[in-house]
Amino acid sequence: xxxxxxxxxxxxxxxxxxxxxxxxxxxxxxxxxxxxxxxxxxxxxxxxxxxxxxxxxxxxxxxxxxxxxxxxx
Amino acid sequence: xxxxxxxxxxxxxxxxxxxxxxxxxxxxxxxxxxxxxxxxxxxxxxxxxxxxxxxxxxxxxxxxxxxxxxxxxxxxxxxxxxxxxxxxxxxxxxxxxxxxxxxxxxxxxxxxxxxxxxxxxxxxxxxxxxxxxxxxxxxxxxxxxxxxxxxxxxxxxxxxxxxxxxxxxxxxxxxxxxxxxxxxxxxxxxxxxxxxxxxxxxxxxxxxxxxxxxxxxxxxxxxxx
Numbered sequence: 001x002x003x004x005x006x007x008x009x010x011x012x013x014x015x016x017x018x019x020x021x022x023x024x025x026x027x028x029x030x031x032x033x034x035x036x037x038x039x040x041x042x043x044x045x046x047x048x049x050x051x052x053x054x055x056x057x058x059x060x061x062x063x064x065x066x067x068x069x070x071x072x073x
Numbered sequence: 074x075x076x077x078x079x080x081x082x083x084x085x086x087x088x089x090x091x092x093x094x095x096x097x098x099x100x101x102x103x104x105x106x107x108x109x110x111x112x113x114x115x116x117x118x119x120x121x122x123x124x125x126x127x128x129x130x131x132x133x134x135x136x137x138x139x140x141x142x143x144x145x146x147x148x149x150x151x152x153x154x155x156x157x158x159x160x161x162x163x164x165x166x167x168x169x170x171x172x173x174x175x176x177x178x179x180x181x182x183x184x185x186x187x188x189x190x191x192x193x194x195x196x197x198x199x200x201x202x203x204x205x206x207x208x209x210x211x212x213x214x215x216x217x218x219x220x221x222x223x224x225x226x227x228x229x230x231x232x233x234x235x236x237x238x239x240x241x242x243x244x245x246x247x248x249x250x251x252x253x254x255x256x257x258x259x260x261x262x263x264x265x266x267x268x269x270x271x272x273x274x275x276x277x278x279x280x281x282x283x284x285x286x287x288x289x290x291x292x293x294x295x296x297x298x
Contacts, residue, residue: 011237019234030227031234038241051249059264068267 004042011035078262079111080119080177117262129218135290136221216243 012035019028044051063069081104085091092100108118137143161180165173168183176182184197220239224232251257284290 008241011241015234015237024230024234026227027229027231027234030223030229031238034223034235034238034242038238038245041245042241045245045248051245053250053252054246055250055260055264058268059260062264062267069263 001046004039004046008035008039008042076116078117078119078258080121081108082121119262119266129214132218132221133214212243212247216240219243 015031016028019025019031041051083091083104084094088099088101092098097103108120111118134143134147165179165183168186169176169179173179173183178200180200181197184200187196216236216239220232220235223229223235223239229235251260
């Protein structure tokens with residue numbers, strides 16, 4: 001947990017001041033969105049909270065809802 | 074041996090070239106008959122063509138700032154790769170002979186069988202290291218393509234601020250998307266073929282069509298990206 005917070009604090013220190021200094025607001029918004037997603041996923045992983053797999057969702061959509069599946073033997 | 078899945082590689086669309094490459098006459102017809110035979114015996118068959126890796130690899134060339142020696146260096150790199158693969162193929166054939174077609178990872182099996190004295194009996198760890206490095210390069214390339222694509226999509230001046238957060242997402246996804254290699258294989262066999270088909274066949278063609286209609290590329294790439 002502490003390592004995760006340190007890593008993400010390091011990422012902010014390395015990235016954000018430069019973006020603010022250069023007034024790159026669009027880049028800052030894109031960075032912030034991805035940063036929040038990455039930190040949230042990292043936090044869930046560190047706290048052992050199950051993260052729903054996008055592949056399971058995709059498989060559910062394709063196989064169960066759309067009924068498309070590679071033919072089984 | 075309980076055989077339930079076979080993956081087939083198609084090297085050429087042109088049958089003559091494909092037959093010549095594999096040294097087997099009338100190869101597409103034979104392949105088709107064998108697939109029918111395997112399906113009749115309830116063996117799942119996957120047909121592989123390394124298209125997506127090729128598409129992503131080609132995206133590097135489009136993103137290069139210095140293109141003076143691009144063609145020469147690309148051919149040089151491909152030549153080094155080809156020579157390396159040729160050496161690996163000779164080694165695997167020399168060690169495994171005709172049985173190499175039944176192994177999913179021939180290099181692992183070949184190295185496992187090589188026994189140099191009593192010390193170097195577990196040389197397969199070298200292959201493990203080499204494959205890990207290769208996958209690292211592949212993931213790095215995918216990460217690069219992702220950040221460049223997102224930065225171009227939102228019209229950002231530079232992709233660099235996105236690298237670290239996206240790498241963080243990639244690390245967590247890599248650890249959680251598939252629970253095990255078996256889970257990976259099952260999802261790829263059932264749904265992977267369906268969802269990868271538009272990514273491999275539809276989107277590259279659509280991108281080319283849009284680029285053609287818009288008359289791209291128009292301008293010289295900016296120095297920031």
